[in-house]
Every structure is written in structure tokens, then in C-alpha cells.
Amino acid sequence: MIVRIITIQVAPGKEKEFEEVTRRNHRGSVQEPGVLRFDVLRSLDTPGKYVLYEVYTDEEATKAHKETEHYKEWKEAAETLTAGPRSGEAFAVIAPEDPEKWRS
Numbered sequence: 001m002i003v004r005i006i007t008i009q010v011a012p013g014k015e016k017e018f019e020e021v022t023r024r025n026h027r028g029s030v031q032e033p034g035v036l037r038f039d040v041l042r043s044l045d046t047p048g049k050y051v052l053y054e055v056y057t058d059e060e061a062t063k064a065h066k067e068t069e070h071y072k073e074w075k076e077a078a079e080t081l082t083a084g085p086r087s088g089e090a091f092a093v094i095a096p097e098d099p100e101k102w103r104s
Contacts, residue, residue, distance in 0.1 A: 001036065001093040001102065002062055006052040006086055014081040015048060021077040022050070028070030029054070034061020036102040048083065055093075055102045062090075 010018045022040050029038040036055040043049035056062045065071055078086075096102070 001099060002056045002059060003091040003093060004052075004054040004056070004062065004088055005091065006054070006088040008050045008052070008078070008086045009083045010048040010050060010081055011083045012048060015042075018050070018078065018081045021074055021081070022052075025070050025074035028068060029065065032061070032065060032068065034058065034064055036099055057099060 008018075019040075019042075026038055026040050029035050034057045036057060037053065038055075039053040041051040041053060043051070054062075054065075056065065093102075
């Protein structure tokens with residue numbers, strides 16, 4: 001399993017629009033067969049800061065996600081709403097080892 005943590009700083013005043021397009025991406029993403037989790041988080045400490053917490057079965061699932069229409073639409077919209085580039089990092093899962101424990 002692979003966890004991707006994406007950090008995004010949204011431009012001031014664009015938060016609601018970002019949340020709307022990100023919710024649409026979330027709804028499509030959780031339907032993908034290789035997606036175990038797709039959480040969208042908003043910082044309570046830093047205005048406009050969001051984190052996407054994504055859990056995939058394998059690298060093929062992460063690649064397939066980026067080919068979906070909902071992801072492409074989200075990416076195009078998000079690029080106009082952010083205050084800078086997204087940052088992301090991939091992690092290998094140590095625990096829990098059972099993929100079912102990761103499902104939303």
C-alpha cells in the first residue's frame with residue numbers, strides 16, 4: 001500500500017470554491033478500485049491550508065487515479081485557486097497491514 005500526503009495552500013478568498021471542486025474529486029476518487037482512502041482535511045491552525053490524505057493499493061492505482069476525469073478536472077481547477085505549488089510525499093505503509101483497515 002502507498003500513502004500520499006499532499007499539502008495545498010489555497011489563495012485567500014478561494015477556500016469555498018476549492019472545497020467544492022475537491023469534494024467532487026473526493027466523490028470520484030473513493031469509487032476507484034485501487035483507492036482505499038481519500039481524506040480531505042482543512043487546517044485549524046493555518047488559514048487556507050489543506051491536506052489530501054490518499055491511500056492506494058499500489059503504484060498502479062496511483063497512476064490510474066491521475067488518469068481519471070475527476071482528477072484532471074480537479075487539477076485544472078485547483079491550479080487557479082492555490083497560492084503556490086502543491087507539495088506531496090509518498091509513504092510505504094508499516095501498519096496496519098490489512099488493506100481493509102484503511103477503507104473509508
